[in-house]
Amino acid sequence: IGSAQIIVDNTVVKTDTAPLIQNGRTYVPLRALSNIFDAACEYNSDTQEIIIKKGNTMIAMPVGENQFTINGENKSMDAPAYINDSGRTMVPLRFIANAFGAVIKLTYAETGAVADIMLQV
Numbered sequence: 001i002g003s004a005q006i007i008v009d010n011t012v013v014k015t016d017t018a019p020l021i022q023n024g025r026t027y028v029p030l031r032a033l034s035n036i037f038d039a040a041c042e043y044n045s046d047t048q049e050i051i052i053k054k055g056n057t058m059i060a061m062p063v064g065e066n067q068f069t070i071n072g073e074n075k076s077m078d079a080p081a082y083i084n085d086s087g088r089t090m091v092p093l094r095f096i097a098n099a100f101g102a103v104i105k106l107t108y109a110e111t112g113a114v115a116d117i118m119l120q121v
Helices: 030-036 093-099
Strands: 005-008 011-014 020-022 025-029 040-044 049-054 057-062 067-070 073-076 089-092 103-108 114-120
Touching: 011 030, 025 030, 025 093, 030 040, 030 049, 030 089, 057 093, 089 093, 093 103
Parallel strands: 005 114
Antiparallel strands: 005 011, 020 025, 025 089, 040 049, 049 057, 057 067, 067 073, 103 114
């Protein structure tokens, strides 16, 4: 958290925007997360909707909305995607990781704060 690195299956993946925790949820840059999952991503600026596709799984997530779909099935979340001050689309890690079957493992600093987030894909 706060570092522009994500550890995936014990490999460090560098991003141009650091993952962060906001309102108790971990957010990561959409493009980096899509690359981690080897998924295609699109952003429609007219509708402000994110589409992420991998194999037979498609996630549609409107920016700023608490609703999203996985393969057309409506779901809700408490952490909507947003666009940061640098213009990067930030998405909640857990909802996308779960949709693609990844396991999230956290490590903690001595202070109790989340230090690292590891994905097993």
